[in-house]
Amino acid sequence: MMTFFLSNKMAFVEIFCVLLLIIFILHLIKRPRIGVNEPPLVPYRIPIIGHTYDFLNNSKTFLKKCREKYGEPFSLYIFGGVVTFAGADSIHEVLNNTTAFSFEKGMNKMFPLSSISKQFFRNNLPPRIKQLAREISSKANINVSRMQKELLFEIEKVFGNCKEPKVFRNIHDTMAEIVAKLTINLILGEECALFEDLVPIFVELANITLGMKFVPPILSFIHSSLNGYFVSLPLRNSLDRHKNIFIQRCKPIVEERILQRKELGEKYIQKVCYCFYT
Known part of the structure; x- marks a missing residue:
């Protein structure tokens, strides 16, 4: 009986020592490192x-x-x-x-999208935030007027002049659909904005992306990449589920634009969207 008690006691001591060692190793790995000028x-x-x-x-x-x-x-x-x-x-x-x-690294910490985007670009590099931001800022005047026009058009289309009473059971979903159409128009172009089946997909992706910001990064105590992987799983699964629709809708438009660019050369007028800046 005494031998059994001592063996159990030694086992608890060994487990306690192992836990202390693990905590100490984690502390050494995760201790903050501040640079000279930070x-x-x-x-x-x-x-x-x-x-x-x-x-x-x-x-x-x-x-x-x-x-x-x-x-x-x-x-x-x-x-x-x-x-x-x-x-x-x-x-x-x-x-x-x-x-x-680095604005790009800061955005990736809030929304870990770089690891997701890489798998959809195969051997090509995913778009850089700096490059997209440069293109957006260079065409700010065009985009603002264009988005205002599209926004007024969508509001008129959804709400109308309201001569007859209309019931909107969920104004959040209604506004989310309007914003989704504007986003599709800006990113993929006017042709893709005509496809109604892309709108609920963009609404879903937007809700998942915003939800990522409110998930407490508990797993970052182990490693930031581990937390980013688990946080981005819903978005990754959603993109995998809808990628065939994106390919079906966008591929013919992209192929047509590439063909026009080859045929017209310098006379080709670039469409005002950002899928070609990737």
Whole structure:
């Protein structure tokens, strides 16, 4: 009996030591690494957890204390990663410094879409956010007037002059469909916007993408890529489910535009959409 008790006790001690070793290794792996020119990291008490609890418990008060004590910008260790906070006085310096700030990486942390987009481009590189942003900004005037025109057209089409009473049971879904049509028009072009079966797909993708932002990144304590993989699973599955419809609708239009470009050469007029900037 005594031997059985001692063996169980030793087993618990061994398990406890193994757990301590695992926690220590995770701490060494996940400890924040701050570069020479990066903002200072606010000290924290609990390894691995860092500032996560304080940030989630009362973020407004906690950020105010950090700003008063350490100035801005400052860095916090949240969900297994270093997050830098900049106020109104310093945010312009951060955004203008392209070597220190990457809009593309920042967007990918909020919405991990790069790993999803790569599988749909096969051997080609997926579109870069900087390139798309450059194209959008260069045609801002054209896009604004075009989107205003399309928005007024869709509102008139859905709501009309309302001479007769109309019932909209869910205004959120109605507005989501209008925005989805505008998005299809802007990204894929006017031809694809005529296909009604693409509208609910874009509404679904938009809802899933927005929902990704509100999922707490618990798995980031282990690794950020692991959290990004599980968070993006619903979007990945949705794209896999609807990709045949995209191919069926978009392939003939893309092939026709490529043929026109080859035949007309320099006389070809580029369509105002962003699927050709990928």
